Amino acid sequence: MKFYASLLLTFLFSVIGFAQTTVSGRITDSDGQPVPSASVTIEEQGKDAIMAFSISNSKGEYKVTFTSPEPNVDLKIKAFNQKPVLKSIKNTTQNLNFSLESDATEIKEVKLKTKLITKKGDTISYDLKAFESKADRTLADVLKKIPGIEVNGDGSVLYQGEPINKFYVNGKDLMEGGYGTVNNSLPKDAVQKVEVMENHQPVKILQDKVPSENAGLNVVLKKSVTMTGRGEVGVGMDPLLWNVKLTPMFFGQKNQWVVNYKANNNGESVENEGNLLSFGNRWEGRRGQASPKSWLRVETANVPDVPEKRYLMNNVHFFSANVLTTPFKSKDWELKASASYTNNAIERTDSKTEIYEPASSIVPSGGTYVSESANHFYTNASKGELIFTKNAKKGFFKNTTTWNGSWNDTNATINNFLPPVGGSSTPINKFGNQFLDSPSGIFQNSLSTILPWKEKLFNVMSYVSYQKDRQAMDILPASYVNANGNFPEANQFEKLRQNASSETFTANHSASVGFSYKKWTFTPEMGLNLNFNNLESLLTGSNGMNYIGLGQSFQNDTEWNEIQPYTQLGVNFKSNSFNLSLNLPFNFYDITYRDNLRNNSLHTTKSVLEPSLFASLDFASFFKIWAFASQNNDFGNFGFLYEGKMLTSPLGITQRYSYESPMIMPEYRNSNLGSRLEYRNPLNNLFFNVRYGYSVNKRNLIEKFSGDGFNSSLTLLALENTSETQTESAEIGKYFPKFKTNASVSFSNADSKSFSFFNQLQEYKINRQNMGVKFNNTYFSWLSLDYTATLNWATQKNASQNTENKTSGWNHNLAAYIYPLENHTIGFFWDEINTKSRNQSFNNAFYDLSYQYTWAKKKIDFEIKWLNIANTNVFERITYDPQFLLTTVNSIRIRPSQVMFTVKFNFK
Known part of the structure; x- marks a missing residue:
């Protein structure tokens, strides 16, 4: 009981330590009609430092929560075709309604500039174009550059240091956790944006009822029907080397499929792309990475702490196919x-281990x-x-x-x-x-x-x-x-x-x-x-x-x-x-x-x-x-x-x-x-x-x-x-x-x-x-x-x-x-x-x-x-x-x- 009491007190003190102020209300235009998508920000007075923000919904309603030790703060409202509002308000929880004045302007030339990162509710959207470099070719290449996101070698994605629980493409979970193939082979040019859905509950009937602590990731393609994919063919020498990667993909509204064949002897373990990288949650049933029960093992050579391509002597063939279809009228x-099928041969040779043992009863002088x-x-x-x-x-x-x-x-x-033992x-x-x-x-x-x-x-x-x-x-x-x-x-x-x-x-x-x-x-x-x-x-x-x-x-x-x-x-x-x-x-x-x-x-x-x-x-x-x-x-x-x-x-x-x-x-x-x-x-x-x-x-x-x-x-x-x-x-x-x-x-x-x-x-x-x-x-x-x-x-x-x-x-x-x-x-x-x-x-x-x-x-x-x-x-x-x-x-x-x-x- 002391264990849980300590945790509860820690959490309560953490919450109390962040006293919150909530300002809410409704925004309308001069005709009394609601103004949707208006931005509401709370800023420190005299500073251009945003402490909190909110976006009004379709009814013009907004709600913004913040913490500040100051007695007064600035509230700013901006909306398209409306005059902006700046008002100094007290740092207390209150309800404030606003009526904006019309400010229509004739636009001769329009230039659209997309925001790098936008947030709406629990969804954060990243404009992929803003983060890519000329050398990037795949989705994984660009994801590595986005703040808050990490990508491992097998294609698995972490958000804020935690694994994501779902990986969608146009809202569909084709890969069911084994998404490394798509992440490593989907061309970046096919992607419009990437959405991170925080607190993502994948079971729709449980949304708003059972919370989730993990985030999901949705890849939004430029076209609702997309035929794409990535391929590589390579040869080398000293010794004879070869590398083949063929991953065609199709993403439609009712059907999706990915076919993947990768083979090489140049040190890339492509077979790991077939591993399960996310597991949804318990309400979806029980599912995990199957593995043989290992009772015995031979002695194995060590592997170095360097990228795998530096040491892996392999000869691998990996094939996989994933298909999603909507069989009924109901979506x-x-x-x-x-x-999937894997055929792999790995060689580890000329590995030497030297172990220095101190003196003991078995080896009196050490060795x-x-x-x-x-x-x-x-x-x-x-x-x-x-x-x-x-x-x-x-x-x-x-x-x-x-x-x-x-x-x-x-x-x-x-x-x-081995060193001599006993009296020898x-x-x-x-x-x-x-x-x-x-x-x-x-x-x-x-x-x-x-x-x-x-x-x-x-x-x-x-x-x-x-x-x-x-x-x-x-x-x-x-x-x-x-x-x-x-x-x-x-x-x-x-x-x-x-x-x-x-x-x-x-x-x-x-x-x-x-x-x-x-x-x-x-x-x-x-x-x-x-x-x-x-x-x-x-x-x-x-x-x-x-x-x-x-x-x-x-x-x-x-x-x-x-x-x-x-x-x-x-x-x-x-x-x-x-x-x-x-x-x-x-x-x-x-x-x-x-x-x-x-x-x-x-x-x-x-x-x-x-x-x-x-x-x-x-x-x-x-x-x-x-x-x-x-x-x-x-x-x-x-x-x-x-x-x-x-x-x-x-x-x-x-x-x-x-x-x-x-x-x-x-x-x-x-x-x-x-x-x-x-x-x-x-x-x-x-x-x-x-x-x-x-x-x-x-x-x-x-x-x-x-x-x-x-x-x-x-x-x-x-x-x-x-x-x-x-x-x-x-x-x-x-x-x-x-x-x-x-x-x-x-x-x-x-x-x-x-x-x-x-x-x-x-x-x-x-x-x-x-x-x-x-x-x-x-x-x-x-x-x-x-x-x-x-x-x-x-x-x-x-x-x-x-x-x-x-x-x-x-x-x-x-x-x-x-x-x-x-x-x-x-x-x-x-x-x-x-x-x-x-x-x-x-x-x-x-x-x-x-x-x-x-x-x-x-x-x-x-x-x-x-x-x-x-x-x-x-x-x-x-x-x-x-x-x-x-x-x-x-x-x-x-x-x-x-x-x-x-x-x-x-x-x-």
């Missing part, structure tokens, strides 16, 4: 179908562990999805059927050089080959429907999922896993094979009814969640063709079953400026763990309240304050417990059970609270946000590692421990129209405290700080710049060992485009990364150069690009692990210097 019904590794990853994955939706003010229906299949193979070649003075050299085969299949169906009846809303939701995973890992020679003498059983075989297979069935069903009273909505709900799982594993050894089991201690046949009925009350309040959402679920957990080989079982039943709170307040037109809190429990999940030993990696034996004390089921309690303050002012193109977050995780079990950190075993130990994390961050961004510059600065601080058990209980504390700078400039007609820089610092303390280490680093990315002549572009690119720890530092710099000629009439670009001019072939960095007290230096192979020639074009 509310939509049918969407999508399919250096050196590993040279090479990997090949082969991925075949397919997905099919069918979605049937009705989204109307009078009802909602959505059924989503999804099938995912993957057939992945991974192999590793590892050469280890001889270093250990071990060479091993590892192979992992992991097919997986997942079927999901989600249904949600909301039906109105009088003043009530009935909601029924159903989700069913079945997943089957199988993994087989081979290790040759078998003695590789016994490098430090932890696994003597391996010495009697030439090869080891670890098998693991699992099946999961999930069913979630719920029914709720919503009652509305004025601005309040109450939603009682009942539901039943079922989850049934089985895991089987077996470790065998072979000296030829036949495999022999290593005994029951290396075998598992376990079940983890959950039955969770629950009741829940949702309370929502929504007004023009204040939103509140409170969920009070009372969950009944019935969890059973059973070992079918050893006839052991554990059972727990718990009844807990797991509340969550979200509230927001808009004030002074441009400000918004948020507060949120939640508390939930974790009583374990599938795979948390198993008594048999499993070789989860070639250097680690896992046995998630403990014989040192009576075994108990996990009981974790997570508490989270946070707040953020946002400012969004489209009048002066200024955006900023300040955030605070705090979380506590109380646990009754801890993972116990035994070994030297390289050949180790993991079990569980009954030991109460608590971890804490506190974060603070701030970001400010502004667009300067006069200088055609968008700039932002961000800073974050994170403090964490946690416990681990590596041969003994250890407490460690980490403080991390990050600072980021970003700007782009198109002031000069002959030059455009894009620049980002990030600095980081960390202090890592192991309180149990009384050790402390400080690390730091920075990186920056510069893209400069020079336009010496019309239709000619020269590009220069500079990426640099620096890491420092224990008086050692490593610096990595990479440079590219490009030349592009544009055939303006056909909108075709011809580009030649020289990548990695300096022919840097190794990336180096240094890191520190406070848990295992290890300092690590990585040397990772980088793509060599290479040249690409590419033709880029629009489909129309």
